[in-house]
Every structure is written in C-alpha cells, then in structure tokens.
Amino acid sequence: MSGKTRACSACQRNGRLTCRRTRLGEPCLKTYGLECVELLRRARVAFQAGRTLKENFRLAQLEAVVRMLEEHECDFVDALGRDLHKPRFETVVSELILVKNEALHAINNLKKWMQPHPVERNLSTSLDECVVISEPLGVVFIMGTWCSPVQMCLVPLVGAIAAGNCAIIGPSECTAHTSDLLHRLIPFYLDNECFHVILAGTNDLPEVVELKFDHVLFSGNREEGSRIAQAAARTLTPVTLILGGKNPCYVDQHCDINTAAQRIAWACFQNAGQSLVAPDYILCHADVKARLVQALKCCLMQFYGSDPKESRSFGRMVNLEIFNRTRDMLWRSGKVAVGGQVIEAEKYIAPTILTEVSESDPIMQQEVFGPVLPFLTVDSVDDAITFINKQEKPLCVYAFSSNSKVTTRLMSETSSGSFCSNDCILQSMMVALPFGGVGASGMGSFHGRYSFDTFSHRKSCLLRGTRFECVTYLRYPPYEDRNLSLMAWASTLSQKSQGWCQIL
Template sequence: MGTTAHTDPAEIKEVYARLARTFKSGKTRPLEWRRRQILQLAHLLQDSGKMIEDSLLADLRKPRLESAVIEVATVVLACVNAVELLEEWNKPEKPTTVEFRSTWDVTVYKEPKGLALMITPWNYPFIITFLPLIGAMAAGCPAVVKPSELSPHSSATMASLFAKYLDPDAYVVVQGGPDIATELLALRWDHIFFTGSGRVGRIIAAAAAKHVTPLTLELGGKCPVIIDSSCDVELAAKRTLYGKTQNAGQVCVAPDYVLVHRAVKPAFEAAIQKAYNEMFPNGVFGSNVEYSKIINRPHIDRLVDLIKRTKGKIIVGGETEGDTVTPTVVTDIQPDDALMEDEVFGPILSIIEVQSMDEAVDFIRSRPSPLAVYCFTTTEVTKQKFLGGTQSGSLILNDTFMQLSAQEAPFGGKGESGYGSYFGKNSFDSFVHRRTYINMPHAMEPMLALRYPPYTEEAYKILSAGAHIEIPAV
C-alpha cells in the first residue's frame, strides 16, 4: 500500500455517473440507510485503527498516540454523535410566522444537496476527510473523495477501506495528483469541500464558479499567539510550544508567530526553552523520540531556507537532519522578516515584541484574517479587546490547538483563511439545502384577491399598510 496509486482518468466519469444514478434513485434518502453508512464508517475506524496508525507512521512518522487520539478516536465519537442526532438534524423546521401567515404551513425541509466532491490534504488525511464525510452521509449526499498524493500510504488505506466498509455506489476514493483533481473539477458537483493552501483554494474556487457550485474552503494563514503581561508565562509557553510541535507544525491552526508584551518577553523566552527541554529532554534526535517528519523534500528545503534567511535570533532548535526539522523558536523578529512572508506550515515559531495589547491588535488587523487567534491573558479588558478588535475563524483564550476538540462548535475560516465550516451539525449543514415549503389554504383567497389586477385604491391601502406601521423610537 506504500506506492502511489493513480485512478485511471477514464474511470472518473463512470464513478460520477454511478453516484449520480444512486442519488437520483433515492437510495440515500432514508435515514436508516444514512445511519448504517455512518456506523460502518465508525466500524471501519475501530477495526482498522492499527492499519491507519501504520499508514500515518509511514507517511508522516506521526506518533501513534496522536494518530489514535486525533485521527481515529475523535472520528469514532463524531460518528456515534451523528447517529444519535440524525433524526433531530433532519427534522423539518417550523418557523414562527406572523398571525396572518399562521395557516400557510410554512416549513423548512433539510434536503441533500446532491453529489459532493472532497479534496483533502496530507497532514491529517483521515480526520479532515471523515468529519465532513459524516456530514455528507447524514445529509444523504453521495461523495467522491480525492485524498492527497503526498500521503500515499494513507490514501491507499482509505481507498481499500472504503471499498470494504461503505456502499461503493455512494462513496468512492479516487487517487492521483493535480491531473486527477482537474478531471474531477471539470464535472458539475452539488457541493465541493476543500482543505489545503490558499493558492490551491483559489483554483478550486474558480473551478466551482464555472458551475455556480457551493463550496467550503478550509485554508490556513498565519495564526498569532498573544502573550499579555497578566498571563501565566510558563503555562503559556508550554501550551504554545505544544501547539507548534503537533505534526511538526504541519497543521493549519499551528501557532505561527507570537506577539509578546515587552514586560514579559525575557520570561517567555526562558519559559519556551524550559518547555522544550521538558518535552524533548534528550533533544529531538535522541533515542525513542516520537516526532513527525516534514512531508517531502520541497517542504524541507523551504523550511531550511527560512531558517537561513531570518534575521532573528534562534533561541531553540534550528537543526535539520534528513526529513526532520527540530522545533525552532526565533526571537527579535521584525514585521518584514522572511518568517513573516507567508504561513510557515512547519515547526518554526517567531517572537515579536509589542509595547501594548493595542499594538498587538493593530498588528493582527493589518494582516489577512487568520484561521485562529490565540490569546493568553487573565484580564477581561484584554479578552474583549481581541474579541471586538480582531477577526479570525476562531478566538481561543489561554491555549492553542484545542479548538479542534470542540466538535459542537463550527470550525472554519474567514476571508483568506477560508469560508464555510464543519464539525458536528455544522458538517451536516454544509451538505443540505434548506428548502422552504408553504401550502396556501383556499380560505386565504378573499385576502389574496386584492393582489390581482386591476388594482384598486382599497387594495393599495390594505396591502401597503405595512409601510405605515408605528416604528419604535430610536
């Protein structure tokens, strides 16, 4: 399963046609069928946990604990939660109406959008594929998944498990590189879900626009960490470094740079060094150290180049060996430094000194909206300053990374960090069309008769009465 597989482009249209027939037949509409598919996905994960861990170890050298917790356990729990709430999510809504519309039976039905396409990344290949897939299943949408060619073991494992556990007429994995993605994007889908870089996201959005296809874009950006002078500096350093070392920083919500108040900058730098020594007492290259590799040579070269070009001072790490780049913390960074050019997407963390929290707010506001803002503070004033003064996909106080565990809340970006969201019911909402239904009673005809030409003065007065109601004072 380690070799890079490639779906024959000629198969793509056949797969598309097969899934289209399935959707048109109504097979995916019964809730019991959807429930069975979601539970099969849960069994897939439980039965194949070791295989999934092995795949992630081969592709990313990802520690088994991280794989088991994030890529398997989290998704199993999400499956069970979706099954428990499936009827509630799909239940028609009865909006509150004004009195004269109370007999219209105004209802909002949750209908599956149709065929879904998911193009998913290499850094967390299973969870980033399966959480939106659960939403598609709960909504009754067939789906084609195109995982990344950069994680071939995981992609091949996913393809084999789909064929074994899920309905092949509704859920299919196709494998390959950009050429296969291009073939897929030429087709008309009812929803596209993409997680990846902003550069590729723009290509996906342009392709979706040709067919006016709704789209969820989960991108990234430079996620800042703010260290207020009021916070527990040692705890902030440990939690920041933890977020940065997950998957060697190859995650869209990884802390990218730190804005630290000048009053606690020396203490924070010392705390970062202490936290590093506690997490890696024998160094990253010591025996029995579990630490992810950098995915491929171009990414290694890019990170090495950043370390060479930065004008800051390295206070932690900075070593590279083979496919490993150690957690690296660089201080005294200026806004125009090489490390601030783009999302780092690797284990390099920049420290920038600020004179106040207002300066930190202004710094963040001057840049594209990130996927997350992390703020370490104990004061309500600072909390409100960042809640009201900055924009981002998420705002997390006094920790990093852990918004990924809040499955009840929407996860998504804003602006250049993406649009749309998923997790839990938000995944389901991404793949349903909320269809309005009314059933106009015959008894309404005396009132409706006023709408027909020829218009009369009486009709004008009655039907335009809403323009003359009393408005509350400002």
C-alpha cells in the same frame, strides 16, 4: 520525496488525471479521467435513486465509519507513522478519536437534524404551515489536506453522509500510505455506489472539480484553494474552503507563563508543526519574551528530551519539498534561540524558536507548516491588535492573558475563522463549534450540525390552503387604488403586529 511519490509524478505526466494504488505497497497504476467520470456517474445514479435519503441508511453508513476506525486503528497508526512519523498518541487523539466523536454525535442527533424546522408564522399564515426542510445537495467532493489526512477527509464525510449525500473523497497525494489505506478500506465499509475514493495529484484537482459536483469542500493552502475555487466557479459549484494562514498568538504580561508555554509548545510542535491551526507566530511584550522563551525551552526538554530527533513523540516533515521550504525560511529569518538543527536525509527539523524576527522576514510572509515559532515584540495589546489587523484574516487567533478584558478585546477587535483564549487548537476539535475560515483563510464551516448544514440545502416551504380568497383577491389585477390603499394600511399595521400582511 520517496521513490513511490516520484513514480506517481511520472504517472501524472503520462496519464490525464491521477495515479492510483489498489493495495498498500503495490506499484501505482495510471488512471484516466474516464474513471472519475464513471465514479461520478455511479454516485449520481445512486443519489437519484434515493439510496441515501432514508435515516436508517445514513445511520448504517455512520456506524460503518466508526467500525472502520476501531477495527483498523493499528493500520491508521502505521500509515500515518510512515507518512509523517506521527506518534501513535497523536494519531489516535487528533485523528481517529476526533472522527469517531463526529460520527457518534451525528448518529445521536440525526433524527433531530432531519426533521423539518418550523418557523414563526404571522396572521396571514396562521392557518398555513411554514417549515424549512434540509435536503441533500447530491454528490459532493471532499479534498483533505496532508497535515491531517484522516481528520480532514473523514470529518466532512461524516457530515455529507448525515445530510444524505453521495461523496467522492480525494485524499492528499503527499500522504501516500494514508491515502492508500482510505482507498482500500472505504469500499469494504461504505456503500460501493455512493462513496468512492480517488487518488488525484494536486495539479489534477481543478480538472476533477470541473466534472461538476453539487458541493466541493477543500482544505489546504491558499494557492491551491484559489485554483479549486476558480475551477468550481466555472460550473457554479458552491465551495467550502478551509485554508491556512498566519495564526497569531498574543501573550500578555499578565498570564501564567509556564502554563502558556506548555500549551503553546504542544500546539506548535505536535505533528512537527504541520497543522492548519497551529500558532504561527508569537506577539508579546519585550519583558515577557525572555521568560516565555526560557519556559518554552524547558517545555521542549520535558516533551522531547535533549535531542528531539531521538524522541518517539516528535514527527518529521511530510516530504522534501516542505522540508526545504521550511528550512529556507528558518535560515533566512531572525535569530535561532532554541533548536535550528536540520537533517535532510531524515526530513528532520528540530523544534525551533526564532527571536529578533522582523515583519519583512520570509517566515512572516507565508504560512510556516513546520516546527518553527517566530517571536515579534509589541508594546501593548493595542499594538498587537493593530498588527493582527494589518495582515490577512487568519484561520485562528490565540490570546493568553489572565485579564478577561484583554482576551475580550482580542476576540472582538480582530477577525478570524476562530478564536481561543488561554489555549490553542482545541476550538477546532470541538464537535459543537463550527470550524472554518473567513476572508483569505477560507469560507464556510463544518463540524457537527454545521457539517450537516454545509452539505444540505435548506428549502423554505409554505404549505397553504385555499381559504380566505375573499381577502387575498386584493393582490390580483386589475389593480385599483382602493386595494392598494388597503394593502398599504395593512403593511403599516404589520410593523406593530409582525407582518400579517405579506401579499396576503
């Protein structure tokens, strides 16, 4: 880990909650719990004053997010380059453009999202108004993961703003330069009372959550997500969890191997494999394995050259802790078919393909979060489905096949947060699709309208008049058998006429 990260850890030991830098390059400062309490208080006061409720305020904040990304594109490229050795292309495409698309989509649809949603009426409410109103939850806390530090902080923030909430953002301490940049820029672009950034250590996040927010969204690994959920449960705070998992990728014998290899290689090795949604392992037939491994080897040569270490298109591990963890799994699992080189001083792990991997190998026991792709063989699509269903529910399932029946089976007979056939990752980047986990890979979702709904309370409203009391009197005491008979008769009719008797 860098000297700055070590300094931050020291501050965490001496301070209560978090360390903070006010400008890039400045030494970290101790920040105690009182600061978080004060920021939460300010945000709550602003929310209760109705500051975020009006459509024009929300639009202005969303436009400011777009402006911030456009005016500081080079700063974000530099920060992510320092943190992850992330190429400019990857930063712009998978971080900045993704957030801008979310913000522009929200701007274009906000008026429609904010409108009350009418629901179907029945005979007993034919003269009443039945609507569902989306109202903001209040002050929400968004914690982004280090592997996509801009995207996983700002995409949920877009939804929180659109829904009319105040928000506190907690970017990851692992990507210190990106976190510092967000901490520095957001006060210059967004409302200073409604939106704040805190730089909390991972171990401090449960304590921050216990300060009582109206919703918490966390993206990261399962262990940390479990601690966040437990802390939120103590104050009955609802949570959205986007957690990592073992994302399987099934490659059928009936598919275009070269195309599959290109798409798998891109998904597995961008950002040095540090992604919640990258394929985590390959399931394929024995007669497909050799061809696919060779095709992937050719792709890696085409993408990164003969020495990926010298490529400007290949990243590095975020810190030594993640590097050591990935290296140890690599050395203790399967057989290296491609790659395998490591350089600790550079936090470099070459794009690596492992064969002869068994289910009990270390690399199959936890998420990889690195540029290592293990191969397991199966005899049929049935075996692949059985293997996937034996594991915890993953965040993503991928399937490559030219046979639509095969991809349909994988989609319908396995359970996962998302599914994609004949490509990888794209389903998690589309503004029109919800992105989230299920079971061990999380709960809740976001993106586009789904983000708006995540950070909204959908309040059911029945607006009635006082007419027809001559009928509704049947529900009042003293209860009489005659009235009960009439209501039971009406209830029988309701099965055919869509419920016109609902306590009248």
